[in-house]
Amino acid sequence: MLRRGGERVLVNMFAAYLVERGVASQYYLIKNKLVAGGESIATWLRVLRALQKS
Numbered sequence: 001m002l003r004r005g006g007e008r009v010l011v012n013m014f015a016a017y018l019v020e021r022g023v024a025s026q027y028y029l030i031k032n033k034l035v036a037g038g039e040s041i042a043t044w045l046r047v048l049r050a051l052q053k054s
Contacts, residue, residue: 008036008040011035012035012036012040012041012043012044013044015029015034015035015041015044016041016043016044016045016047016048017044017048019041019045020045020048020049026041026042026045029041
């Protein structure tokens, strides 16, 4: 169902959702190695915020 790398996309998208909702901080997720890096979370945060504005 998911192509190669699709799982990472879902994890990063969910992590960005948690950060946006205030459940977790981006620093916490990276520090505890729950996600690979901050840049992908930041990208998804920009996407979520752009969708909320429209």
